[in-house]
Amino acid sequence: MKRSMDAVHELLQKNRVDAFLVSKRENVRYLSGFTGSAGVILIASSHDYFITDSRYAVQSEQEIAGFHIQVLKKNEKVPERILRLLKKTRIGRLGFEPEDLRFQSFQELRKKISPIRLIPVTAGLESIRMIKSEAEVRKILKAVRRAEEAFKTVRKKIRAGISEREIALSMEGLIRRAGAARAAFDLIVSSGERSAMPHGTASEKRLMQGDLVVVDFGAECGGYFSDMTRTLFIGKRFAGKKRKIFETVLDAQNEAIRAIKPGKYLAEIDATARKMIQKAGFGKYFGHGTGHGIGLEVHELPHVAPKNRMRIREGMVFTVEPGIYIPGLGGVRIEDMVQVTVDGCRVLTTLSKGWKAVEGEV
Known part of the structure; x- marks a missing residue:
């Protein structure tokens, strides 16, 4: 997993983004080992976060290591938690996976985290996943x-x-x-x-x-x-x-x-x-x-x-x-x-x- 995360941080530098939101299910599993259906990863320079809801609180603790696990509160949405986490760091550009993020979710996220810019990172993790361990x-x-x-x-x-x-x-x-x-x-x-x-x-x-x-x-x-x-x-x-x-x-x-x-x-x-x-x-x-x-x-x-x-x-x-x-x-x-x-x-x-x-x- 360390090799994968090192490659992801290189990807951030290559795309000139300060943090990276991973939402594609296969990419989430690749980085974290999480097998559930609801979870995203937020990779920042100082901390790596795994965000999920209460249905997967126990499962995420059992399956995931190396991430700060964030369980959403009742009625809390993912963009709201992302905003809270980003406020702890000074970032201006957040990378995201354009092939996975739906337009409605994109609009909601962009509105919530403004003025932070959303930057598409195309086939980023997919390129890393090409080389199998x-x-x-x-x-x-x-x-x-x-x-x-x-x-x-x-x-x-x-x-x-x-x-x-x-x-x-x-x-x-x-x-x-x-x-x-x-x-x-x-x-x-x-x-x-x-x-x-x-x-x-x-x-x-x-x-x-x-x-x-x-x-x-x-x-x-x-x-x-x-x-x-x-x-x-x-x-x-x-x-x-x-x-x-x-x-x-x-x-x-x-x-x-x-x-x-x-x-x-x-x-x-x-x-x-x-x-x-x-x-x-x-x-x-x-x-x-x-x-x-x-x-x-x-x-x-x-x-x-x-x-x-x-x-x-x-x-x-x-x-x-x-x-x-x-x-x-x-x-x-x-x-x-x-x-x-x-x-x-x-x-x-x-x-x-x-x-x-x-x-x-x-």
């Missing part, structure tokens, strides 16, 4: 294993006749029984022509012979998430265009993973996968970015996308997930999670993904 990676790995074990169990049941919804519900139940608070997101199970929808949620459609089946799933551990995708084929003859797009995606993904190294631009990794798909003649069927960061949020920084000139740094954790989606035929996506190392990357996911793993009725 070993403790964070351990939680992510546990979330990966929970999801993988659920998939291994459910995969034995995946055959013609089962519905997409049955697969999703079975996996979600197993993920929870493994200890996760919840699945990482609404699990995606899309088959046949529906597999051409990148985010096709599970329906009552039943799997049929010859279907491609995209299964996108993830679990949780200690507030951290996993996210992975496998594409299966129902049948004994995996051939023709469906097999070609599968092998194209697999080759593109493997090549992109091999290309990951600190110092490269994230756009280079996207381009590696995208060029291979374009070369195979399927470029127009790959419409999304190649990956995204993952941690306290399923989708967070960094973005592995075209034109992203951010450089890859050791400690980043992100997905690599190229796909091809052809309307009327179906789609393929293969997604793994990687941790950037000093000279490359470590693949955190372990499920098999080659065509031999999917050919035949599973």
